[in-house]
Amino acid sequence: MWRIEKINAEALERVNYDRYLLSEAVARRVEELLEGAKPLVELPKPKELMQPTEIALLEIAKGALKVREVK
Numbered sequence: 001m002w003r004i005e006k007i008n009a010e011a012l013e014r015v016n017y018d019r020y021l022l023s024e025a026v027a028r029r030v031e032e033l034l035e036g037a038k039p040l041v042e043l044p045k046p047k048e049l050m051q052p053t054e055i056a057l058l059e060i061a062k063g064a065l066k067v068r069e070v071k
Contacts, residue, residue: 004054022067025060029052029055029056029060033056039055040059041062
C-alpha cells in the first residue's frame with residue numbers, strides 16, 4: 001500500500017535524518033522531473049496521479065537517487 005509517510009521516513013533515513021539536505025535534494029529533483037526527466041523507479045500508481053515531490057521522495061527512499069552534501 002502506498003503511504004507517503006513511510007516513504008518520507010525512508011528517504012529521511014537515507015540522508016542521515018538531515019531534513020535540510022533532503023528538502024534540497026527533493027527540490028532539485030522536482031525541477032528535473034518538471035523539465036521532462038523520467039522517474040528512476042517503478043511508480044506505485046500512474047505518474048499522472050503523483051506529484052513530482054512524491055516521485056522524488058520515492059526515488060531517494062528506494063536508493064535510485066543518491067544524495068550527497070555539496071561543500
